Amino acid sequence: MTDRIAVVPGDGIGREVVPAAVEVLSALPVDIEFVEAEAGDRVRDETGEALPEGTVEVVSGADATLFGAAGETAADVILPLRAAVGGYANVRPARAYPGVDALKPETDLVFVRENTEGVYAGIESEIAPGVTTLTRVVTEEASRRIAEFGFDYTEARGDDVTVAHKANVMRTTDGQFLDAVRAVADERGAAHEEALMDALAMHLVLRPEEYGVVICPNLAGDVLSDLAAGLVGGLGLLPSANVGDDNALFEPVHGTAPDIAGEGIANPVATILSAAMLLEHLGHDEEGARVRSAVEAVLEDGPRTPDLGGSATTEDVTDAIVGRLG
């Protein structure tokens, strides 16, 4: 069966790392049809639209999407695309790799971020001159759904679950979030810890090795997963998945890196690991595992891009990973 994969490189280094990941996918014995589509600053400058309707259609109609990054239009592009695939769960693994300099080499975290509501519900207004409001929305339904996803994910991984919240201040909304997670945990007889997001930020910096899966409201997941990128050596290694019921979008956590875009030295690892998540999502577990092992082998003793202290190009690293696919 052919998998139809939408490929949306976007802007900046997205245009370098997405082709690298496509090269890796193409080297595997899986039958993929790639359909490319545009989104971001570049297509906005050309056509006036950062997210053309055609791109949304390609993404909606595909089995999964590989996205790169978008520039100043990032929010206009990625939030609707996440919605287009129904991606309610944003999964962000953050682990340190042997051979890569990390502030906290024992880090092996996975953030499971609620991806549809919270402050991202985006209901804002200026209700009087100089007085603005945003309505943060938290529902039982979405909270239960992310909790179910998080506990399923954890069961597969065999890990601890921590739930991040700020229910001492956001009593009703994060209270709703916590209640839903507790109910799901109870129904399953699953253990979980609860942590205030501020205290958790400190504990993750001090002792990330004590944590496993962290289920988070939307903004908490956004901030804590970036924090964790700092612990493992930066954003160049962090993949992510936006998983919906019957579609999904995969993207590196990093952005367009305008400072190095076009130089051919962007680290392709985050996007290649996102492609590994895509493979596993589509049931190609063995191929996903092969990509992961190849990446790990190259990170351990292969060429590395400047962000990891090396002087290799995107192409060098990609070739090395393809060469190690085994």
Add this chain to the structure above:
Amino acid sequence: MTDRIAVVPGDGIGREVVPAAVEVLSALPVDIEFVEAEAGDRVRDETGEALPEGTVEVVSGADATLFGAAGETAADVILPLRAAVGGYANVRPARAYPGVDALKPETDLVFVRENTEGVYAGIESEIAPGVTTLTRVVTEEASRRIAEFGFDYTEARGDDVTVAHKANVMRTTDGQFLDAVRAVADERGAAHEEALMDALAMHLVLRPEEYGVVICPNLAGDVLSDLAAGLVGGLGLLPSANVGDDNALFEPVHGTAPDIAGEGIANPVATILSAAMLLEHLGHDEEGARVRSAVEAVLEDGPRTPDLGGSATTEDVTDAIVGRLG
């Protein structure tokens, strides 16, 4: 002139570290009248009220307040007390000290956190079964006020200003925050950088030495300052001030530490440094500086409590600091 200082030890180690700080203040040639008042779980268990009206009166009527920590009633106690002093600016220095093990020994940050609105405005409701909302409020007035405070503070310190925000998602509310900061910066011809709070979380972990003063919306300041505590070795060293137009409240950033409360081994440094901020706020700059130097000397080669790897008691550390007041 006698300064009238309200002293609210609260719960847990608050009852150990606040007396320690009072001991240090009492050893200085400043004329202080201390007025003690209760707040927290303990007084709630006795009287049914976590924050007795009498305590609010004492705090409102004092020249400044030294607060310890409160247990599960923390939000019920500290948010109204911050409001009682009109504390619109929450100032949280986070620096590493020579001699103290820190993940990032070059850290020397000050968070200037907006302390009156954002999600802390606390307007929440369950608008339908399982559907909850919180109204985040950001006004031009409060945003300008914290910006003015932040730039004043920075001028005195001679540092860089970074403004944290998430205006790519919270376009109207954090947009308002950013606009106000930009307007104040323009009026003063002051430089500032802007940073998305998620990216900033990562950058602070990787390169805290590149940042100085960070002006933040309320929740961003809450989370980022705790993150910074992780960089400098934990919460035991972080003081804070809640500054209003004509009153102020000073408190350690840490909580009640129930695991060690009552053992006499709590680290009093965060509260003693909060007392130094209190002295400076009341115009006793020289005495504030003496306390700071004494703390630094003791951190460098004096006794230390177990959280810093020592085996000294709260009393030992306090005595050592008093002994070094010079």
